[in-house]
Amino acid sequence: MNYKYDDKEYMKNFIDGNKINYLIKNSNEPDLKELTDILEKSFSVCDALSIEEASKLMAVKSRDKWELIFSYAEKIKKKVYDNRIVVFAPLYASNICVNNCLYCGFRSQNKEAVRRTLSMEEIKKEAEVLAGEIGHKRLIFVVGEHPRTGAEYIAGALRTIYSVKVEKKNRINNIRRVNINAAPMSVGDLKIIKEAGIGTYQVFQETYDKNLYLKLHPQNTPKSDFEYRLYSHHRAFEAGIDDVAIGALFGLGDWRFEVLGLVCHAKELEKVFGVGPHTVSFPRLEKASNSAYDGVKILDEDFKKIVALLRVSIPYSGLIVTCREKPETIRSVIPFCTQRDASTKIGIGAYSERYSEQALKKQQFELGDTRSLEEIIGELADMGYITSFCTAGYRCARTGDHIMKMLKSGRESKFCKLNAVLTFKEWIEDFAGPDIKKKCEKLIMKEIKEILSEDQRFSIDMKKMFFSYYQKIAEGERDLCF
Numbered sequence: 489m490n491y492k493y494d495d496k497e498y499m500k501n502f503i504d505g506n507k508i509n510y511l512i513k514n515s516n517e518p519d520l521k522e523l524t525d526i527l528e529k530s531f532s533v534c535d536a537l538s539i540e541e542a543s544k545l546m547a548v549k550s551r552d553k554w555e556l557i558f559s560y561a562e563k564i565k566k567k568v569y570d571n572r573i574v575v576f577a578p579l580y581a582s583n584i585c586v587n588n589c590l591y592c593g594f595r596s597q598n599k600e601a602v603r604r605t606l607s608m609e610e611i612k613k614e615a616e617v618l619a620g621e622i623g624h625k626r627l628i629f630v631v632g633e634h635p636r637t638g639a640e641y642i643a644g645a646l647r648t649i650y651s652v653k654v655e656k657k658n659r660i661n662n663i664r665r666v667n668i669n670a671a672p673m674s675v676g677d678l679k680i681i682k683e684a685g686i687g688t689y690q691v692f693q694e695t696y697d698k699n700l701y702l703k704l705h706p707q708n709t710p711k712s713d714f715e716y717r718l719y720s721h722h723r724a725f726e727a728g729i730d731d732v733a734i735g736a737l738f739g740l741g742d743w744r745f746e747v748l749g750l751v752c753h754a755k756e757l758e759k760v761f762g763v764g765p766h767t768v769s770f771p772r773l774e775k776a777s778n779s780a781y782d783g784v785k786i787l788d789e790d791f792k793k794i795v796a797l798l799r800v801s802i803p804y805s806g807l808i809v810t811c812r813e814k815p816e817t818i819r820s821v822i823p824f825c826t827q828r829d830a831s832t833k834i835g836i837g838a839y840s841e842r843y844s845e846q847a848l849k850k851q852q853f854e855l856g857d858t859r860s861l862e863e864i865i866g867e868l869a870d871m872g873y874i875t876s877f878c879t880a881g882y883r884c885a886r887t888g889d890h891i892m893k894m895l896k897s898g899r900e901s902k903f904c905k906l907n908a909v910l911t912f913k914e915w916i917e918d919f920a921g922p923d924i925k926k927k928c929e930k931l932i933m934k935e936i937k938e939i940l941s942e943d944q945r946f947s948i949d950m951k952k953m954f955f956s957y958y959q960k961i962a963e964g965e966r967d968l969c970f
């Protein structure tokens with residue numbers, strides 16, 4: 489069968505590089521009235537801003553105006569997703585790769601990299617540790633680009649991970665959602681992984697600046713095809729996957745270009761499919777073992793601006809900050825974010841096996857935050873955020889245009905709140921040590937009080953159902969959600 493977005497004919501570059509460069513150079517700093525109007529529009533309508541509007545925000549120089557942008561970024565996050573932070577863990581399953589991206593430790597010409605691909609049995613062991621010992625419910629499964637780790641391998645891994653059930657305290661712990669970060673695929677291959685139960689399909693463009701892209705991804709590799717990568721999500725939609733994630737690797741070039749590129753990408757998906765990206769990622773380039781491109785340094789203060797700009801410019805999308813960043817950097821942007829990873833290990837097989845110092849140095853990049861899930865949950869609680877293990881959206885068919893409408897209207901936030909409390913309660917019962925338990929229980933009580941006092945968002949029936957679920961979870965039932 490022929491599919492539209494498998495055909496190069498339909499892959500026109502929708503990133504207008506000249507226009508983006510023009511806007512970066514020529515946008516003037518908005519006065520307070522214009523700035524407030526743009527921010528207020530983002531907050532009230534929750535549609536993606538135009539790149540003209542986003543570039544005006546970028547042109548802001550005064551400290552006070554940046555503080556205003558930060559405060560709106562925080563308000564928007566709270567309106568759309570409430571005060572919860574969803575946690576997940578990455579599962580790196582293979583570092584064989586046919587590409588030779590100059591900035592990456594896994595690139596094919598890095599002869600020092602120790603190559604490995606996990607078998608299904610090894611993937612199972614990783615999932616057992618993640619679900620049974622740490623308490624994760626959501627993973628992102630990561631592989632490089634190689635014929636041995638194509639769609640069939642990924643589909644097998646999905647089935648393997650979903651089959652893992654670990655018994656603890658007479659309760660079953662399992663991974664309920666697996667997102668995929670993998671190479672661009674054909675529509676046919678994407679159908680195979682959809683069938684196996686993919687959550688979100690995540691492909692990062694790395695850089696939206698085509699000239700830079702072509703320099704960093706050598707000609708004789710599959711990844712050198714800028715447009716094929718740019719249309720990864722189009723093909724996913726065509727395959728029936730309506731939950732997609734975009735991202736750029738900040739530090740390859742000018743960060744302003746990447747922010748506007750991401751806005752263009754979100755708007756293109758909205759225009760063609762009526763659905764923007766579920767999440768946006770903004771990893772910052774980290775020193776990789778034996779890489780051939782060091783990139784451009786992104787200062788911490790600019791990183792905070794990047795995250796706030798993305799929050800305001802694409803208000804309905806989740807934003808993911810990762811353990812690449814140091815704890816203090818994560819703390820500075822977490823008010824704008826919706827997801828983070830925790831207890832992360834990026835070595836292949838690193839959750840279930842002991843990893844030597846030397847092997848750690850040969851990972852794809854170096855981690856900034858190596859704290860345990862429990863430590864991170866404690867810190868989030870101190871900051872007033874509830875950790876959520878919710879995986880309900882995808883399993884309750886709240887994806888695609890359905891979830892877009894819910895997010896833009898602020899209606900999804902009530903589900904976020906209820907499911908955060910329910911899944912957090914599960915984690916406390918099953919995994920929390922005595923020290924953290926008290927702190928978590930206190931936070932849950934505060935959340936329940938809020939639910940009780942908010943009549944507008946929660947109907948009486950919803951509150952009744954919530955309390956019945958909460959009670960059942962306390963008694964040992966699992967996986968009850970809205």
Ligand code: SF4
Pocket residue numbers: 585586587588589592593594595596631632633711
């Ligand atoms: S960035 Fe990805 S595609 Fe490029 S060499 Fe590394 S693993 Fe392969």
